[in-house]
Structure formats: structure tokens, C-alpha cells
Amino acid sequence: MDWKTKEKIIKYILLIFAMSSIMFLIGIVIVLFREGLPIFYKIGIIDFLFGQEWYPTYDPASFGILPLISASVLVTLGAMIFAVPIGLSTSVFISYIMPKSIKNFIKPIIELLAGIPSVIYGLFGMKILGPFLKDIFGLPTGLTALTASIMLGIMALPTIISLSEDAITSVPKKFRDASLALGGTRWETISKVILPTASSGIVTSIMLGMGRAMGETMTVLMVAGGASAMPEGILKPVRPMTATIAAEMGETPVGSNHYQALFGIAIVLFIITLSFNIIADLTRKRFYKKVSGK
Amino acid sequence: MKETNIDYRHLKQKVIFSLLGITLCVVLLILAVIIYFVVKRGIGVISWEFITAMPQNGMTEGGIWPALLGTFYLVIGAIIFSTPLGVFAAIYMTEYAKKGRLVSIIRIGVNNLAGVPSVVFGLFGLGIFVKLLGFGVSLLSGSLTLAIVILPTIIRASEEAIITVPDEYRNASLALGATNWQTVKNVVLSNAMPGILTGVILGIGRVAGETAPIIFTAATFFTMRLPSSVFDEVMVLPYNIYALVTAGTFPSKQIPIAYGTAFVLLLLVLLINLVAVGLRLKFSQNKR
Numbered sequence: 001m002d003w004k005t006k007e008k009i010i011k012y013i014l015l016i017f018a019m020s021s022i023m024f025l026i027g028i029v030i031v032l033f034r035e036g037l038p039i040f041y042k043i044g045i046i047d048f049l050f051g052q053e054w055y056p057t058y059d060p061a062s063f064g065i066l067p068l069i070s071a072s073v074l075v076t077l078g079a080m081i082f083a084v085p086i087g088l089s090t091s092v093f094i095s096y097i098m099p100k101s102i103k104n105f106i107k108p109i110i111e112l113l114a115g116i117p118s119v120i121y122g123l124f125g126m127k128i129l130g131p132f133l134k135d136i137f138g139l140p141t142g143l144t145a146l147t148a149s150i151m152l153g154i155m156a157l158p159t160i161i162s163l164s165e166d167a168i169t170s171v172p173k174k175f176r177d178a179s180l181a182l183g184g185t186r187w188e189t190i191s192k193v194i195l196p197t198a199s200s201g202i203v204t205s206i207m208l209g210m211g212r213a214m215g216e217t218m219t220v221l222m223v224a225g226g227a228s229a230m231p232e233g234i235l236k237p238v239r240p241m242t243a244t245i246a247a248e249m250g251e252t253p254v255g256s257n258h259y260q261a262l263f264g265i266a267i268v269l270f271i272i273t274l275s276f277n278i279i280a281d282l283t284r285k286r287f288y289k290k291v292s293g294k
Numbered sequence: 295m296k297e298t299n300i301d302y303r304h305l306k307q308k309v310i311f312s313l314l315g316i317t318l319c320v321v322l323l324i325l326a327v328i329i330y331f332v333v334k335r336g337i338g339v340i341s342w343e344f345i346t347a348m349p350q351n352g353m354t355e356g357g358i359w360p361a362l363l364g365t366f367y368l369v370i371g372a373i374i375f376s377t378p379l380g381v382f383a384a385i386y387m388t389e390y391a392k393k394g395r396l397v398s399i400i401r402i403g404v405n406n407l408a409g410v411p412s413v414v415f416g417l418f419g420l421g422i423f424v425k426l427l428g429f430g431v432s433l434l435s436g437s438l439t440l441a442i443v444i445l446p447t448i449i450r451a452s453e454e455a456i457i458t459v460p461d462e463y464r465n466a467s468l469a470l471g472a473t474n475w476q477t478v479k480n481v482v483l484s485n486a487m488p489g490i491l492t493g494v495i496l497g498i499g500r501v502a503g504e505t506a507p508i509i510f511t512a513a514t515f516f517t518m519r520l521p522s523s524v525f526d527e528v529m530v531l532p533y534n535i536y537a538l539v540t541a542g543t544f545p546s547k548q549i550p551i552a553y554g555t556a557f558v559l560l561l562l563v564l565l566i567n568l569v570a571v572g573l574r575l576k577f578s579q580n581k582r
Binding site for chain 2: 003010011013015018022024035097098106110111115117119121122123124127128154157161208216222242245246250266270273280
């Protein structure tokens with residue numbers, strides 16, 4: 001075999017490897033739809049998505065997932081209220097105010113937060129934060145939407161910090177120099193020049209942080225409390241989509257309505273997180289166009 | 295005229311910078327508190343026996359050896375599957391593909407795979423490996439599922455490592471008459487190796503802590519024996535922690551075991567991350 005043919009064969013073999021991510025993504029879609037789509041026909045798409053009662057094991061069972069969707073949205077938004085201001089200001093501090101020598105030391109430490117397994121966050125939420133909030137607010141249980149929000153917020157912090165920091169540092173230096181030369185203070189430069197330029201990169205980081213919070217499973221399973229009624233407030237136990245799947249899949253017979261409904265929830269979850277990721281991809285592209293000036 | 299007063303503007307900057315600094319301290323404090331909590335509650339449980347003994351009496355006594363071993367096997371399995379896949383994918387994207395539509399589609403695929411919720415990977419593993427391919431709830435199903443979970447991490451790290459290999463190296467090799475593949479194999483890969491290794495180690499850290507993808511594909515709460523084939527169910531550290539604190543029937547005995555297990559897991563994961571960071575630092579110093 002001459003080397004040109006060999007090169008070609010190698011190229012196509014490598015292409016197959018490179019396509020693996022897309023193939024797995026398509027595989028995930030196929031599995032979810034194959035197992036979960038029947039429930040949309042049986043229950044009706046409106047009753048499934050907007051039904052307010054999730055009693056999968058009752059007779060007759062009801063499969064309305066609005067409480068679960070609402071719970072996921074509630075804890076994700078709660079997490080962002082906590083994580084976005086802290087994450088953003090930390091990333092500004094690290095990228096523009098802190099000396100570079102300390103920065104190289106601090107960044108890996110913050111990345112450690114991303115390395116801690118979710119089950120350990122869950123344990124912390126259950127045993128420390130939960131009881132703490134219970135005492136403060138005088139609640140019957142410390143496992144609530146608020147507890148889950150705070151834990152998810154902590155878990156989203158490293159994503160938001162490190163991606164925002166990347167966005168802020170990739171704003172061209174001449175922008176900063178121009179503002180300083182015009183007599184702006186460093187803070188005025190940051191707030192009026194750097195942050196507006198980096199805004200789409202920051203949006204990317206927030207979207208990815210939201211995706212992570214919405215898809216996080218073990219922590220919410222352990223700290224959100226697990227009540228499947230419509231969420232009534234931030235201090236009540238709730239049951240997000242991921243927790244429902246993880247908690248109930250083990251006990252349900254393969255192929256039953258309940259089993260299909262759990263895959264149905266996964267379809268909804270997958271579509272939501274996929275849209276976060278796509279928005280993040282789009283804003284990231286816009287950001288690179290902006291800073292590269294093309 | 296307050297707005298234009300330079301002293302006022304500097305004061306304002308000082309106040310705001312201090313506030314920003316405080317938020318950084320809050321973040322570091324959170325990290326410290328979590329680590330302190332796990333260490334404080336867990337370290338008292340740790341003994342040589344706790345690490346090396348079998349569990350006894352329905353996970354109320356004894357050690358965590360099977361869970362430690364199970365986690366080790368899962369990590370090895372996941373890395374064996376995902377490292378070649380990820381590295382070859384990265385080679386294609388950086389060394390073979392022309393910049394254009396195909397590469398950007400592949401990149402979208404990688405980014406979106408990275409954003410798939412972990413429990414959805416679990417369902418995929420359940421549907422494909424456990425049911426369709428008939429591997430059952432087993433070490434093999436769990437390893438394959440986790441391999442997909444960390445694939446994006448490995449692809450991105452490998453890509454980054456390969457891109458940083460200077461073009462002169464490639465040109466020198468090509469000028470000597472080497473083919474593209476020979477250049478990749480002999481020149482590019484050996485120079486990119488530390489970076490690729492960093493990615494693999496970060497992947498190991500992630501696999502060791504992942505729980506949701508293995509609940510339905512590999513994990514079991516309590517077995518009396520060690521896994522003897524790839525088709526066995528395994529005990530794993532993170533699932534063990536979850537099961538002990540949520541489903542344990544003797545909380546007074548099982549919660550301390552959960553803390554001990556959490557301590558071991560956290561220590562492992564932090565060490566793994568530390569190695570990755572150290573490797574990255576050393577690598578970037580060598581480059582200069």
C-alpha cells in the first residue's frame with residue numbers, strides 16, 4: 001500500500017473517532033425518544049407538561065410534570081441569584097485587580113470547587129446547611145428549595161468565575177489603555193469599557209452555569225426535600241426533574257407507564273439544557289467576533 | 295460637582311474594589327468550610343482497617359474496601375475507553391480536518407455533550423449498555439457510560455495540548471519526508487503528551503466522583519464479595535455515601551461510615567486535581 005492510500009485510510013478512521021461525540025449525542029436523543037415518547041401519546045403532551053399532579057404510583061396514576069419543571073426552574077433561578085453576583089465580582093477582582101502572581105495561585109484553588117464530587121456537596125447541604133437554615137427560619141425541615149438553590153449556586157460558581165474571567169481577560173488591552181489615557185479610573189474603565197465589551201462572554205458563562213445547575217442531580221436529590229407537589233415557596237421542599245428520575249428509576253418496572261414518564265421528563269430536561277448550551281455557543285461566537293474586531 | 299471630583303472617584307474605586315475582594319474571600323471561605331466539614335467529621339473514622347476491610351452487617355460495620363476497588367475499576371474502565379477515542383478525535387480536529395463546517399459541527403457536538411445532565415447519561419447507559427447490549431448492571435456498563443461523560447473533557451484537553459505544539463516541529467518532520475501520520479505519531483503526540491495526560495487525570499477526578507450516571511448502570515449498595523468479572527455489579531465510593539445517608543436503616547452507625555467514605559473520596563479527588571494542576575504548571579514552564 002502506498003503512503004497516500006494509507007494516509008487517506010488513517011484520515012477516515014480518525015474522522016470516525018471525531019464524529020463520536022455527535023454520534024453519542026444522537027444516540028442519547030434516540031434512546032430518550034424511543035423509551036419516553038409513548039407517554040406523550042398516552043397522556044397527551046399538554047397534560048404531561050402542564051399537569052399539576054405527579055402521582056406515578058397511585059391508582060389511577062397521574063403523570064403531570066409541571067411541579068417538577070417548576071421545581072427545577074425555581075432552584076436554578078435561586079442558584080443564579082446567588083451565584084451570578086458573587087461569581088461576576090470575583091472574576092472581575094481576579095482578572096483586573098489582583099496581582100498576576102497571586103492570580104496564578106488562586107485560580108487553581110477556585111477550580112478545586114469544580115472538582116469536589118456532587119455527592120459531597122449533597123452531604124454538606126443535608127448535614128450542615130439544611131439544619132442551619134432550619135434553625136434560622138424555624139422550618140419543619142431544612143431540606144428545601146432554598147437549600148438546593150444555595151448548594152447549586154456554589155456548584156455553579158467555578159463555571160461562572162473561570163469563564164467570565166476568561167472573557168474579561170480576552171478584552172484587548174488597547175480598550176483599557178484608551179480608557180485610562182482619557183483619565184478614567186480603573187473602576188470606571190472596568191465598569192464602562194471592559195464589562196460592556198465582555199458582556200456576551202459573561203452571558204455565555206451564566207448560561208453554562210445555569211445548564212449545570214439545572215442538570216445537577218445528586219445534590220438536589222439529597223437536599224431539595226423531594227416533595228412532588230407544586231412548589232409553594234422557596235422555603236418548602238421541592239422535587240426537581242433530575243431528582244425525580246434518579247430517585248424513581250430504580251424502582252419502576254422497565255416499559256411501564258412510570259418508566260416511560262421518567263424518560264419523558266429526561267426529554268424535557270435534555271431539551272432545556274440543550275437550549276442553554278446552544279445559546280451559550282451563540283453568545284460565545286458573538287463575543288469572539290467582537291473582541292477580534294472582525 | 296461630586297461626580298467629577300478625582301478624590302471622590304478614587305474613593306469610590308477603593309470601596310468597590312474592597313467589596314469585590316470580599317466576594318473572592320467568600321468563595322474561598324465556602325471551599326474551606328466544605329473541606330473542613332468533611333475532614334472534621336470523617337478523619338476520626340479513618341483507620342487502616344476502614345480502608346482495607348470488607349463491610350459487615352449490612353454496611354453498619356467494617357470497611358469500604360470493595361467500594362474503593364469498585365471506584366478504581368470504574369475509573370480504569372472509563373479511561374481505557376475514552377482516552378483513545380478522545381485523543382484520536384482531537385488529532386483529527388487539529389491535524390487533519392480543514393477549518394470549516396465539519397469541524398464546527400463536531401465542536402458543537404462536543405460542547406453539547408459536555409452539557410448533558412449526568413442523570414441523562416445514566417438513562418442512556420441504561421437503555422444501550424444495560425438493556426440493548428445486555429451487559430446488565432455491571433462494571434462494563436458503568437465504565438462505558440462514564441467514558442462518554444468524560445469524553446468532552448479529554449477531547450478539549452488533547453486539542454489544547456496538540457495546538458500548543460509549535461508548527462516548526464511539524465514542518466521539520468514533514469520536510470524530512472515524513473507523512474502527516476508519522477509526524478503526528480512521532481512528533482506531535484510526544485510533545486503534547488503532558489497536556490493530554492493532564493486532561494486524562496482531570497477525567498479520572500471527574501469519574502471518581504460521578505454518581506448519577508452509575509446509579510442505574512453499575513452501582514450496588516452492599517455486596518459481600520469483590521467484583522470478579524466485568525459483568526459484576528460494583529460498590530463505589532460516591533454511591534455508597536448517597537445510599538448510606540439517604541437509605542441507611544441504622545443512621546447512628548451508618549452516617550459515620552458515610553463521613554469516612556466522603557473523606558476518602560474527597561482526599562482522592564483533591565489529590566488527583568493537585569497532580570493535574572502540578573503537571574500543567576510544569577508543562578507550561580517547560581514550554582517557555
